[in-house]
Amino acid sequence: MVRVGIIGQGYVASIFAIGLERIKLGELNYYGVPLANELPIKIEDIQIVTSYDVDKSKIGLPLSEVVKRYWEGHIPESLQEIYVKKGIHLRSLRNLPIEASGLEDEMPLKEAVEQLVSEWKDAKVEVILNVPTTESFVPFEKLENLEKAIKEDNRDRLTATQVYAYAAAQYAKEVGGAAFVNAIPTSIANDPAFVELAKESNLVIFGDDGATGATPLTADILGHLAQRNRHVLDIAQFNIGGNNDFLALTDKDRNKSKESTKSSIVEDILGYDAPHYIKPTGYLEPLGDKKFIAMHIEYISFNGARDELVVTGRINDSPALAGLLVDLARLGKIAIDRKEFGTVYPVNAFYMKNPGPKDARNIPRIIAYEKLREWVGLPPRYL
C-alpha cells in the first residue's frame, strides 16, 4: 500500500487518477507504466488520499468532478471521495486566465506550512506527487538561505514548489519518513539546499521534471550517435501543444525553466556542447493534449559524410507523465522503507529530465533503465 497526495490537480494528475482507478477496476492494462506489475508494491496498492490546487474553480470539488474536464469516458466512482484542498499559490498562475487563491492569502507562509503538515498527518500521506504549473524559480543552493526565506515570509523569493518541498521535509521529520516526487522543472533534487534538508529530515526526493516526450527520446538518439562516434553538428527541437501546460510556457520566464531542464542532455550525453535549439516552442489550442514535436539532427559520419535525421510525432502529453507517476509513487515508498533519504540518482536518471543531485549527469535512458532495475532489485532486461 502507498498513500499518495497530489499537488496540482490538472491534466497530468487527472489522467493519473483516472488511469489508476481504471486499472483497479480491470478496465485498463499496464501500458505506459515502465515497471508494470514487476514491483513488490502493486499498482492496485496505490491509493490517492488527498489533492491540492489553487484554481478557485477546483478547490472544494471532489476529484470525480475535476477529472471530467480532462476525460470523456466513464469516471470511476472511487474518485468521488477525495476533495481538492487549497494549496499555496505564490504567483503559480500569474498571467494565466485562471482565478487563483492560496493559503498564504490568509496566513504567513510558516503557518501555511504547518497547516499542510497537519493535513498530511490526518491523511497519512506517504508520497507527495508534485505536478503544479511550471514555475520561474531561483535555486537556494544553501539550506540556510532557504530557511531564512521561509522565516522572513519572503514571498518574492519562494515558489510554491519550494514551499511544498519544505513542508514535505517538516512532515517527514515528524512522521519518520516521506517522499516528494518533483515532476516539474523547479530545482529541488538539483538544489543542494533541499537535498541537505531532505537527508536530515527523513525525506526522499525524486526530481526534477518528469522525462516524457521528445527529451528522453533525444537522449537515446544522441546516445546512439555518440556510441558510433558520429559528430553532431546541430540539434533543433520544436514542440507545440494545446493544453494549459503549453499555455503557461508561453510565459518567457517559465519557458526558461523548461529550456534548461530540456537542454541539459546535450553536453551530458555527447561529451561536448553541440549547438542546439531545444525549448517549448508554442501554444496552439486545437492540438489539445496531443502535442506535435519536430526534431532535426545533423551529424558527421565516416569519411566526412554528412547525415541528417528528422523525427516528428504526435504524442499525448499528460498520459506519458501520468504513467511514470504510477511507478514513482511506488518507488518513493520503497525508498522510504529502505531509508534512502536525500535524492536517489538511479531513479532520477530514468524518470527525470534533469536528474538530481546537482552534479549528476544525464545518460541515455536505455542505460538508465537497467540501472534503475538494478537499484530496485529486478533482473536486467537486456543487460
Add this chain to the structure above:
Amino acid sequence: MVRVGIIGQGYVASIFAIGLERIKLGELNYYGVPLANELPIKIEDIQIVTSYDVDKSKIGLPLSEVVKRYWEGHIPESLQEIYVKKGIHLRSLRNLPIEASGLEDEMPLKEAVEQLVSEWKDAKVEVILNVPTTESFVPFEKLENLEKAIKEDNRDRLTATQVYAYAAAQYAKEVGGAAFVNAIPTSIANDPAFVELAKESNLVIFGDDGATGATPLTADILGHLAQRNRHVLDIAQFNIGGNNDFLALTDKDRNKSKESTKSSIVEDILGYDAPHYIKPTGYLEPLGDKKFIAMHIEYISFNGARDELVVTGRINDSPALAGLLVDLARLGKIAIDRKEFGTVYPVNAFYMKNPGPKDARNIPRIIAYEKLREWVGLPPRYL
C-alpha cells in the same frame, strides 16, 4: 598491426580504403568509427593487403583506380600498390548490369578454395572483410552438409560467401588463426555449420550483416518504447537509395535475405511480434549513396492514449558500414589473439543486424555497446 583482405571492392570497401588511408595521412578525424582510437590496436595499424572482386571491369586494377568511382576527392597514393584479384562468383551478380568472372569458371570449387588459401598465405592476411553483393542463400545448419556441397562442387547450393567463409576456415586451420567478418545478410555467424567449422579451425567469425542505417536506430527506439511499457501497434519502415546495393536488392530473392535480417529486431526487443513492414523498398538512381529512410511507429501509452512517431532521414549508406569495418578489422585481430574461435556475440550484438550465433537475440544497441566495451576491456561509457 592488422593485415586485412577485402572481398567485394564496391562502395563500402572503397570508402573503407579511402577513409583509412586519409586517416593515416592525417586528413581525416575518427568520426564514424565507434571505438575511435580507444583500442590497443590503432586505426593507423590497419593495412589492406589484398582485395577480391568478380566484376571484370575491376579485376586486375589497382585499388587507387577502383575507388575513384566512389569518391571525387584526392586518392591516397598508398592505394596504388594493391591490385584487385579474381574471386569466386557463383551467381553473385546475376541480373545486374555487370559482366562477371569467377575462379570457378576455370576450376572446381575445391581448387578455387585452395587457390584462395594459398594467395592469403602469400599476403599474410589476418582479417577478411566480406562485403560483396547481397546474396540469396540457404543456411547449411549441419557441417556435414556444407562439406558435402564443397566436395560435390554443388554450385547451385553454395553462395560465394559460403565458399569464402569455408576457405577462411581452411586458411585459419593452416596458419593457426584468422578472422572472417561477414557484413552481408548471408547466414554465417548464424549458421551452426559455419560456427562449428570455425571452432575446429581456429577461425573467428563476426556476423551477420553490418548494422547501419535505420535498423539499429529502430532497435534503440523500440528499446526506448519497451522500457516505458508502451505497446507498439505497428511499424512501417521504408528505405530507398541509388547505389548498386539498392539496385541489387530490387531482386526479390536478395531482398528476402535483407528483410529477414532487418526484421529480426522487432520480436527480440519488444518481446512480441508487433505487425511490421520492414524491408529495402526501392531503387532511385539520383539518390546515389545517400539513401532516404522513412519510418512510422504507432503505440499505446498510459490510459489507452495512442501516440505516433515518424522518423525520416538522409543517410550516407556506405560510410556508415565502412566506419564499422575500421573497428571490426581490429576486433578480429584481438579475438584471434585471445583465441576466441567460433563467433563472438558481444561483438556481433553491436555491429550486426542479425547477431550470431543462431539463437542469440537482438538487444538495444545502446546496451550492446556497453557489453562490447566490457568484452574489449574498455571502461564503461555510460553504465
Add this chain to the structure above:
Amino acid sequence: MVRVGIIGQGYVASIFAIGLERIKLGELNYYGVPLANELPIKIEDIQIVTSYDVDKSKIGLPLSEVVKRYWEGHIPESLQEIYVKKGIHLRSLRNLPIEASGLEDEMPLKEAVEQLVSEWKDAKVEVILNVPTTESFVPFEKLENLEKAIKEDNRDRLTATQVYAYAAAQYAKEVGGAAFVNAIPTSIANDPAFVELAKESNLVIFGDDGATGATPLTADILGHLAQRNRHVLDIAQFNIGGNNDFLALTDKDRNKSKESTKSSIVEDILGYDAPHYIKPTGYLEPLGDKKFIAMHIEYISFNGARDELVVTGRINDSPALAGLLVDLARLGKIAIDRKEFGTVYPVNAFYMKNPGPKDARNIPRIIAYEKLREWVGLPPRYL
C-alpha cells in the same frame, strides 16, 4: 434528384452511403465534398437506388448490414431498403481471402450484360459509381476489339469494369442517357474504345481512378516547383495502409495498374520525366483505413543550390474518395442533362488520377479546380 447505382460495396462505397445519409439527417457537414452545396443539384438530392458486389458474404444483404463493417457509429435507417445484388466477377477477387460469385458463373457475359441493363431500368439508375477492387487490365483501344471480346464471351480478355462500362453504354443507349464514373485505375475514360462507344450510346464517362491522397497533392507540389523553374532531381513516394484495397494491391499486376495512374503526373506537370518511385508500397493491417504516406523530393534552386522536401501524413483513405463521389454523382447528372456524351476532361482533370481522354494530360489540381468551376458554371474561387 440523381439516382445512383454503386458497383463494389466496399469501404469507399460504404463511407459514401453513410456520409450521404448522415448529411440528409443533418448529422454531418459538407467537409470533404469539394463543391459542397454550390451545385444546382443538392447533396440531399442524391439517392442510392441499387448496389452490386461479388463477395458472397455481401450479396443479398441490405446496405445497412454491409456498411456496419466499416463504421462504428449510428447507421442511418434509410440504408435498410437497398439490397446488394450480384454483379460480374471475372477474377476481381482472385488471390484475396474472399469467396466470390458472379453472374457469369450462371450465364454467358452477353446475357449478364442484358440482366444488368434490365435491372438498371427497373431501378431507373442515372449515374453508376464504379468502385470495385483494383483490376489488372489491358485497354481495348479499338471499339471493334471490345465488341468482339463481348460477343466471343472472352473472359480472359475482359475485366469486370470493362463489362460494367459496356453494359452502362447499352443501358444509356436504351434509356437515352446515363453516366459511368470510373473511380478505379482500369482505363475507361482513357480507352478510346470506350470513349467512342460512349459517344454513340449517350453515355457520359468520368475517369480514371479517383484522385485522393498523395497523388493530387504531389501534382500541386510539383506544379509549385515547376512554376519557380526548380529542377526536380528525384521523387520517392511511399504509402502503406491496412484496408482491403491495400491488401489487393500487394498483388503485383494490380499494383502495376495503380503505379501507372499515379506516375502519370510527373512528366505531365514538370515537362520532363524526373526519376521517380511512386507506387502503393505495402499492406500493414493495424493501420486500417488510415494510411501512412511519405514522400521525398529533391530539386535544384537558383545558383545550383540543392533543396529537399519531405511530406509525411496520416490520411483516411476511403472518406477522401467518398467525398469526391458526392460531387461526381451530381456532375454526372449535369453532364447527361447537357448531353455531353463521351468523356469530360474538365471534370476528370480535377477528380481523377489519370484524367481521360487518352491524350489528355495532368495539370496542377489547383488549376484544374478553376477549370472545373468554369465548366460547371460557378464563379471562380481564386482566379
Add this chain to the structure above:
Amino acid sequence: MVRVGIIGQGYVASIFAIGLERIKLGELNYYGVPLANELPIKIEDIQIVTSYDVDKSKIGLPLSEVVKRYWEGHIPESLQEIYVKKGIHLRSLRNLPIEASGLEDEMPLKEAVEQLVSEWKDAKVEVILNVPTTESFVPFEKLENLEKAIKEDNRDRLTATQVYAYAAAQYAKEVGGAAFVNAIPTSIANDPAFVELAKESNLVIFGDDGATGATPLTADILGHLAQRNRHVLDIAQFNIGGNNDFLALTDKDRNKSKESTKSSIVEDILGYDAPHYIKPTGYLEPLGDKKFIAMHIEYISFNGARDELVVTGRINDSPALAGLLVDLARLGKIAIDRKEFGTVYPVNAFYMKNPGPKDARNIPRIIAYEKLREWVGLPPRYL
C-alpha cells in the same frame, strides 16, 4: 537592358549578383528563376550598377570582395567594378554584432535622400532591389504623415526602407520612371501612403516581402485543401536557420514584422482564420543558409475523418529569393515601360508574401502564376 541598384549587400543580394554573372558566363542554367528566359528582357540584359550597405566592413569594398563571404566558388571578374556605397542606417542593425554607419550620421535625412537621388542619377539606375535587414516598422497610411516625418527628420518614426522608398519616388519623379522592389516585410506596397506617392511620382512598387520557403508552399497546400472543402483545424509552422537574417529575427520586434507577412495567407486562402502558429522560430548557427522547416496541418475530411499532413525540408534560403529577384528586376523595367505606376498586384501576388496593395488578398501561388503570365503577356502554362 535593365540597370539595377541593390540595397543591402548581404546573403540574398550576393547570391543574386553571383548567380547573375555566372549565367552571363554560361556557367549556370536558369533553375530557380520562375520565368527563365521567357521574358522579352533577357537575364543576360540585367546589369548591377550600384549597391548600398551600412555595415562598415562592407562600405567601400568592391562587390567581388563582399560576395566571397557567401560563396566558395569562383567569383566572376565583372563584380570587381561595382563598389558598395554607404546607405541610410536608422537602427537597421541595432542589437546585431555588426558595426554600422549611415549617411544620416553626417547629415539630415532630407539631404541624405538628395544624395541618394543624385547618385542614382549618375548610375542611371532603373530598378532598385531592396533587401536590407528586416525592420520593425509602423506604416504611414497617409502620405502627409510620411512627408511630415521626412521634413521633420523624424528618425524614430522612419525606417531605412521607408526612406529608401521615399527617395526612389523623388528619383522616379525627376527621371520620369523607376521601380522599387521591396523584398522585405516593411509595408511599402501595402502602405497606401507609398502607393499614392508612387502613382504621382512615376514609381513602380513591387512588394512586400519576397515569397520563398515555407510560406508560398503553405499557400498552395492550403489552396489544395480548401478546394476539397477540407476543414483545417490547425497549422503549426516552424523554421530555423543560421544566416544573419535568422539572427536578426531573434529580435522580437523584427520577428513580429515577419510573422504578420507570413500569417496573412491563412484567412485569405481558407476563407476563415484557422488557428495557426506561423513565425520564424529560431537561430542555429551551423545550419547556415540552409534552413530547416517543419509544418503540421490537421484537417477534417468527409464523414468527419481527421487527417494530418507534416512537411519538413532543408531549403537554401537566399538562392530562393535571389532567383525571384532575377525576374523582379526585369518585370520592374517592363512595368516602367508600360507606365503602370503605383503597385502591380499580378506581380505581387506571385512573388510576395504580403502582396500589395493593402486590401489585396493572398491566393494560391499556382493561380497567381497564371495571372502573372497573363499580365506579362505570356501564354498560360497550365490554364
